[in-house]
Amino acid sequence: MKYMVTYDLMESLRITNEWLGSTAKAVCSYPSFGLTVNPLFQMTAAWGEVTERSFRRMVAKPDWNINSVVGVDGRDHLVDVVTEIKKPFGDLIHFQVQGRPEQPRKVLLVAPMSGHYATLLRSTVISLLPDCEIYITDWHNARDIPVSAGKFDIEDYTLYLVEFMRHMGPDTHVIAVCQPAPIALVATAYLAAQDPAAQPNSLTLIGGPIDPGAAPTEVTDFGRTVTMGQLERHVLQRVGFKHAGAGRMVYPGLQQLASFMAMNSEIHATAFFDQIVRVARNEAGEFDRHNRFYDEYLAVMDMTAEFYLSTVERVFKKREIARDVFEVNGERVHIGAITDVAVKTVEGAKDDISAPGQCVAALDLLTGLDPSKKASHLEPDAGHYGIFAGKSWRNNIRPLVLEFIDANMTHERRRMKFADIKTLHAR
Structure with missing residues (x-):
């Protein structure tokens, strides 16, 4: 795992999933598909929107978005x-x-x-x-x-x-x-x-x-159960070519994210399925509860x-x-x-x-x-x-x-x- 190519492969898979999501969203959002009563197009477009946003968030550092606070004087x-x-x-x-x-x-x-x-x-x-x-x-x-x-x-x-x-x-x-x-x-x-x-x-x-x-x-x-040698061999990677830290040995944030999500896989799967349904029904908002949580949760660092x-x-x-x-x-x-x-x-x-x-x-x-x-x-x-x-x-x-x-x-x-x-x- 200690090769730059494995790190770049992981990033390539992330980009591919982001591209698949954006493509599905764009293709299935054409107005002409609104003429059919088949919900497949709405669900596919919704899947694409949720997928694109999710994989895009994985490499973006969130902003603090703390612009003002109310003081004891009652003013912002x-x-x-x-x-x-x-x-x-x-x-x-x-x-x-x-x-x-x-x-x-x-x-x-x-x-x-x-x-x-x-x-x-x-x-x-x-x-x-x-x-x-x-x-x-x-x-x-x-x-x-x-x-x-x-x-x-x-x-x-x-x-x-x-x-x-x-x-x-x-x-x-x-x-x-x-x-x-x-x-x-x-x-x-x-x-x-x-x-x-x-x-x-x-x-x-x-x-x-x-x-x-x-x-x-x-x-x-x-x-307790995994050995240090196993960790070095299987979870560490060397930063790929497109980043300033190229060549640095890291524990990738994407790998940590996968571990965390695996601990509660059913909960996360249900949350994403429900969000896809809400998007398909036009009931989801840009800053709804799901997006507020996962925009932060999916943004990971090495x-x-x-x-x-x-x-x-x-x-x-x-x-x-x-x-x-x-x-x-x-x-x-x-x-x-x-x-x-x-x-x-x-x-x-x-x-x-x-x-x-x-x-x-x-x-x-x-x-x-x-x-x-x-x-x-x-x-x-x-x-x-x-x-x-x-x-x-x-x-x-x-x-x-x-x-x-x-x-x-x-x-x-x-x-x-x-x-x-x-x-x-x-x-």
Whole structure:
């Protein structure tokens, strides 16, 4: 699999399916076919429309589409996406709200690097932006990064987070969603030992595999049973000729997408069939529920081979973070070094990717942290997506996270919050 031709073959198949969809849509949409009562033409045109859109989305980076936010003054404020730190494999970006005083809650959202872009957290950003200063890690597609930029593995990821936390300062509240939760925990412990003054005020870990062995799922079973040699031989590919990262070894996003969809194949098949029927009946909209979800879900990015392999080996197989033996640059990082950062874990009872028990395991590793600074929450009816972007997040989890942040603010930030409340009441 380690040949550029296999990567280009996969891209060729994607383009072919996109072309077949667009062709079917165009051919079967001719007005003359409206003279027949046979629904075959409408269904074929609808299939083509859904197919073309689906395969086209797989190579497009979604836009944030966050243009404004309502402030405490009741007015709409324009939002600028500002790059605070620009690095080869990922940036730190800030959603800067024009004409609004700085919010006392300063939040760093650590987005997953697991095959999707950071825009997967768009709804999370939208829900927090009215009440917080939001920063987020915007990871780059490995296929677009030249080989000359070097490697990027799990230790490099950790050091990126350390740099971002240092830049934002100690009055930061970190929220790590899914895959980066264990790495965010390690980065915080790294700062606790190397630069205590740069530690964040709080750390919220949402649905992350701190200890994958605590509650097995299909994901953890795969990581345990497959060998590293099998992964290198069968899932890694070399970026093809049409991209800036030509020749770089990657774990392709399309391959990750196929794995995720296979886990719930019947659900996805039903969703696409229902959408085809709706399109044929002219009942589908450009931004209906199906398109909003799958426009994001199907937009995938490649991961560097070294990041993928080191994550599987060190987090899932050897469980280095769960056993508190993780090293960065040859130096062991002790989770117990965290003594001042409040830590909260959030899990979904129906999470089939990071099952309950995997994330809350972080609290047992925090041997140097006072129990009063530890918290956990299990959302009864939430799956993996729901704990950070769905109804469960909006109605239950988000308020709890904001309460946790408020309870662990510095005195200066708390004064800023009270000042904002007084200003609002004065108006």
